[in-house]
Amino acid sequence: GAGVSQxxxxxxxxxxxxxxxxxxxxxxxxxxxxxxxxxGQGPEFLIYFQGTGAADDSGLPNDRFFAVRPxxxxxxxxxxxxxxxxxxxxLCASSRTSGDTQYFGPGTRLTVL
Amino acid sequence: xxxxxxxxxxxxxxxxxxxxxNCTYTATGYPSLFWYVQYPGEGLQLLLKATxxxxxxxxxGFEATYRKETTSFHLEKGSVQVSDSAVYFCALRGSSNTGKxxxxxGTTLQVKP
Numbered sequence: 001g002a003g004v005s006q007x008x009x010x011x012x013x014x015x016x017x018x019x020x021x022x023x024x025x026x027x028x029x030x031x032x033x034x035x036x037x038x039x040g041q042g043p044e045f046l047i048y049f050q051g052t053g054a055a056d057d058s059g060l061p062n063d064r065f066f067a068v069r070p071x072x073x074x075x076x077x078x079x080x081x082x083x084x085x086x087x088x089x090x091l092c093a094s095s096r097t098s099g100d101t102q103y104f105g106p107g108t109r110l111t112v113l
Numbered sequence: 114x115x116x117x118x119x120x121x122x123x124x125x126x127x128x129x130x131x132x133x134x135n136c137t138y139t140a141t142g143y144p145s146l147f148w149y150v151q152y153p154g155e156g157l158q159l160l161l162k163a164t165x166x167x168x169x170x171x172x173x174g175f176e177a178t179y180r181k182e183t184t185s186f187h188l189e190k191g192s193v194q195v196s197d198s199a200v201y202f203c204a205l206r207g208s209s210n211t212g213k214x215x216x217x218x219g220t221t222l223q224v225k226p
Contacts, residue, residue: 004156031212042117042202042216043157056211091157098212104149104157 002026004105006092012111013082021077021108025094032075033102034067035059035091043091049075050098082112115140119203119217126193126224134188134201134220136177142208146170146179146186149202149216157202160188193224 005024013019025032030051035043045059049069057067064082069075079086089109093102120135138144148160148170161170166181175190186203203217 033213035214040218042204042218043214045213045215048211048213056213059213093157095212099206101159101162102212102214103159106156 004092004094004103006090006105006108008108009106010109010111012113014113015082015084017082017112019079019082019110021079021090021110023075023077023092023094023105025073025075025092026103027073029094029096029103030072031095031098031100031102032069033093033095034075034077035093037089037091037107039088046077048098055098079110082110084112086110087112115144115205115207115215117203117205117215117217119201119220121218121220123221123223126222128195128224128226129192130224132188132190132193132197132222134203134222136186136188136203136217138184138186138203138205140184140205140207143181144205144207146177147204147206147214148175148177148186148188149204151200151202151219153199160201193222195224195226198222198224 032049034046037043048056052072064080067077089107091107093104095102145164147162150160161172163170163179169178204214
């Protein structure tokens with residue numbers, strides 16, 4: 001069956017611009033997670049959705065980062081006024097419920113020039 | 114807070130050699146422990162997991178035992194293959210069960226024929 005998909009696969013933007021990254025979870029998975037992976041590091045948790053609501057957003061680095069999941073399926077991670085330090089691979093994962101195995105998408109590589 | 118520490122890489126082995134990648138953790142309560150693998154050009158995949166002390170997770174010839182007394186979850190394989198070349202991440206999910214994973218920094222394994 002279809003796995004977690006993320007679009008775009010690559011995004012290059014200029015400092016100060018706004019970007020949106022999209023995640024399509026596995027059908028029927030109620031839990032959705034965003035992580036950020038910098039070069040040579042492990043993924044770092046950003047935010048977790050259970051259904052439509054953000055159950056844990058403790059990993060968002062500052063108020064330039066925001067994520068939504070309005071219908072409990074697709075999620076969008078939004079970054080305002082991008083900075084060079086935002087350059088990383090943004091990973092999305094979903095699971096059937098919060099305690100189940102997380103399945104990861106291929107990631108979106110964001111480069112801020 | 115919760116954290117995971119992995120041995121630094123890269124680890125370079127000859128085919129059929131024995132593999133150990135060390136992982137230790139700090140956590141309150143009773144976390145679940147995981148090994149994820151990232152093959153070149155692919156997304157993160159769950160390799161194995163253990164949810165309570167003394168459990169052994171195993172998959173594809175890899176094994177890891179949840180040792181609460183030493184707060185460790187070392188990954189082992191008796192005979193590595195070239196196809197095992199990848200980046201390996203140790204991770205934990207806290208006992209509060211929000212679902213978020215905390216990852217180590219990753220260990221690159223290169224297996225030479």
